[in-house]
Amino acid sequence: MRIGLFTDTYPPFINGVSTSILMLEKALKKQGHQVFIVTVNPDNMSYKYENYDHVIRIPGIPIGIYDYRLTGIYPVRAINRIKKWNLDIIHSHTEFSIGTFARILAKQLDIPLVHTYHTMYEDYVHYITKGHFDKSSKKIVEYLTKFYCDKTASELIVPSKKTYDLFKEKYKFERNVHIVPTGIDVERFYKERLKIDELTTIKKELGLKPEDFVIIFVGRLAKEKSVEFLLESHVSLVEKYPNCKLLIVGSGPDYEHFIQMSIDLGISNSVIFTNAIAWEEIPIYYGIADVFATASKTETQGLTVVEAMAASLPVVAYDDDSFKDVVIDGLNGYLFKTKKQYKVCIENLIMEKKTLYKMQKQARITADQHASKYYAEKVLDVYKSALEAKQNEKKFIDKIKDVVKRGFDDHP
Numbered sequence: 001m002r003i004g005l006f007t008d009t010y011p012p013f014i015n016g017v018s019t020s021i022l023m024l025e026k027a028l029k030k031q032g033h034q035v036f037i038v039t040v041n042p043d044n045m046s047y048k049y050e051n052y053d054h055v056i057r058i059p060g061i062p063i064g065i066y067d068y069r070l071t072g073i074y075p076v077r078a079i080n081r082i083k084k085w086n087l088d089i090i091h092s093h094t095e096f097s098i099g100t101f102a103r104i105l106a107k108q109l110d111i112p113l114v115h116t117y118h119t120m121y122e123d124y125v126h127y128i129t130k131g132h133f134d135k136s137s138k139k140i141v142e143y144l145t146k147f148y149c150d151k152t153a154s155e156l157i158v159p160s161k162k163t164y165d166l167f168k169e170k171y172k173f174e175r176n177v178h179i180v181p182t183g184i185d186v187e188r189f190y191k192e193r194l195k196i197d198e199l200t201t202i203k204k205e206l207g208l209k210p211e212d213f214v215i216i217f218v219g220r221l222a223k224e225k226s227v228e229f230l231l232e233s234h235v236s237l238v239e240k241y242p243n244c245k246l247l248i249v250g251s252g253p254d255y256e257h258f259i260q261m262s263i264d265l266g267i268s269n270s271v272i273f274t275n276a277i278a279w280e281e282i283p284i285y286y287g288i289a290d291v292f293a294t295a296s297k298t299e300t301q302g303l304t305v306v307e308a309m310a311a312s313l314p315v316v317a318y319d320d321d322s323f324k325d326v327v328i329d330g331l332n333g334y335l336f337k338t339k340k341q342y343k344v345c346i347e348n349l350i351m352e353k354k355t356l357y358k359m360q361k362q363a364r365i366t367a368d369q370h371a372s373k374y375y376a377e378k379v380l381d382v383y384k385s386a387l388e389a390k391q392n393e394k395k396f397i398d399k400i401k402d403v404v405k406r407g408f409d410d411h412p
Contacts, residue, residue, distance in 0.1 A: 001033045001383065002086055006102035007093040008071075010039040010055075014279050015220070016303045017118045020159075020182040021093055027183065027376030036085050038078065038098060040071055047077055056081060060097070073100040087111055089383045092153075093118060103152045112386035114379075115153035116180075117163060118300060154386040157379065159301035162321035178382050181325060182301055183375025186367050189310035194287045203288050206272050212243045213350050216289035216313070218282065218304045219296070221252035226318070229295035231261055231271065233339045238270045241350055249285050251276040286311035290356070291349050292333075294318065295342070302326070309333075310367035314359035316345045326370070332362040 005025060009018045025035045034054075041048045041057035048057035056078050060071035082105065091114045092102035099115070106113035156173070157180045158164050167173035187193070208214065215234075219225050227248065234246045248258070248271065255275065262271040277285060286292070292308030292315045299322040305315050306326060315333035317323040327333045334345035349356045 001380075002036070002088045003028060003033055003383070004036045004038060004082065004085060004087040004090045004102075005093065006038045006090060006098050008040055008096055008098050009094075010037060011279075013042065014276075016182075016301075017093060019184070019303055020116075020118065023183050023185060023372040024376060024379060026185070027372040028380075030373065031376060031380070033380075036082075036087065038082065038101070040098065047075075049081070053081060058098070058101075071097040071101070073097050074104060075101065079105070083109070089114060089386060091116065091379075091383075106152075110390075112154040112383075112390045113152060114155045114157065114382055114386050116157040116159075117167075118159065154389055155382050157382055160322050160325055163300045165321065176385070178378075178385075180375065180378045180382065181370060182303055182306075183370055183372035184303060184306050184310065184367075186306075186310040186371050189283045189286055189307050189367075190364075191287055191312055194284060198284050199287050202284050206247070206274075206288075208245060208272075208288065209243070212245050213241065213291075214245050214247050214289040215291050215293050215316075215346065216247045216249060216285065216308070217293055218249040218285070218307070219294070221248070221250050221255045221258055223254060224296065224298040225252075226295035226297060227254070227258050228261065229318075229339070229342075230293055231258065231265060231267070233295075233342050234267055234271065235265050236339075236343055237346060238267055240347075242270075244270065244346070244350065246271045247274070247285065247289060248272065249274045249277055249282070282307070283311065286313060289313055291316055291346065293342075293346070294323075296320075299323070306367055306370045309363035310370075312360045312364045314349060314356065314363050316342065316349075326366060328362075328366070332359055332366045 005021055007017065007021050009015060011018055011022055025037065028035050037055040039055070039057055040060045045059040047059060049055070050057065058071045058075045058078055087109070088111070090102050090106045090111050092099045093116050103113060105111070153175070155176050155178060156167070157178050158167065159180065159182050161179060164177050164179050167177050217227065217230055221227060230246060234244075237244045255273070259273055262268045274285065286308055290313070292305065292313045294302065294305065294315075295318045296302070297318055297320050299320070302317070302322055305317060305323060308315055309326070309332060315327050317327050317333065317335055319335040319337045323335065327335055329335045334348070336342040336345055349359070
């Protein structure tokens with residue numbers, strides 16, 4: 001099958017969506033399919049062609065939100081090259097400019113369009129409105145989301161039941177919605193793949209001691225990730241367990257704010273901020289931790305949760321639908337709703353070594369079920385559904401044409 005993936009974010013960008021697309025691309029190629037990428041050029045305002053024209057990077061302008069860029073919705077210079085790809089399926093991963101381009105091309109070339117909805121945009125409206133007109137802005141987001149996903153896509157993919165419920169219950173979406181959790185390269189995070197000297201070096205650089213119990217958070221440091229919850233909860237943990245450390249890996253718009261907050265709370269000696277870490281080094285940081293924690297309520301799935309489990313880390317997560325598909329309370333981690341519950345969860349893992357060991361094993365087993373090969377297989381099933389629907393649509397149109405033609409032929 002010849003598959004075109006259209007996305008606003010792709011490596012070297014590092015985020016959940018680009019990771020998802022990279023994993024899908026690799027897994028599809030392993031199964032013998034040809035994969036082509038249409039994305040944004042992050043470096044300059046020119047077209048760029050990579051990997052023997054299998055990757056087209058379209059110039060775009062910065063929009064002031066992270067590293068995202070906005071391209072034209074119909075970049076003419078890319079069209080002839082894409083036509084030569086002779087695609088069987090177009091799979092869009094964005095609702096913005098590249099996604100609109102995918103929608104236009106799918107219609108123009110009569111190719112089935114599959115769309116994956118990655119982001120709960122209603123939770124990110126504040127970046128645009130700055131706190132003003134949030135209610136009306138969310139209605140606009142709802143309208144645009146329903147329009148893009150309902151009126152243009154042959155099949156829709158979402159990563160979790162939480163997102164499925166958004167479309168089916170809130171948006172009253174009538175088309176097919178397929179729940180396909182994003183797969184990851186789980187083996188990349190296996191602890192046995194890490195070198196002891198690398199772990200030792202990182203621990204030394206971060207000032208960690210052998211007896212320290214390390215809680216890790218990996219992600220973008222922004223308001224919607226609820227990092228403040230982890231910092232505020234850490235105050236009482238440190239009072240009782242001085243060797244309990246909070247390791248925060250990542251960067252973002254609120255990076256400096258969270259550093260200052262740790263100082264104001266008097267826990268700066270027990271909280272370690274790494275800033276942005278290279279993608280290939282992330283497994284090392286999971287490898288020096290004892291447990292992964294997140295209080296975010298805005299995830300569609302939470303890939304870092306699966307990454308942590310692949311590194312044999314129990315996960316302590318906010319009791320949100322986005323995590324319930326992965327975190328099984330009491331088996332491979334804990335779910336919480338309050339700071340008191342969060343503290344109890346962490347204390348159990350500090351004090352009960354048998355529980356910690358059991359959850360480490362179960363976390364690894366859970367992560368293996370989210371390997372990228374299974375992800376690709378499920379996505380391929382959706383592609384087949386889209387192709388079958390397109391074939392049935394063509395057969396129906398051909399029948400109508402035949403009936404009309406015979407009607408004219410029979411007319412005296």
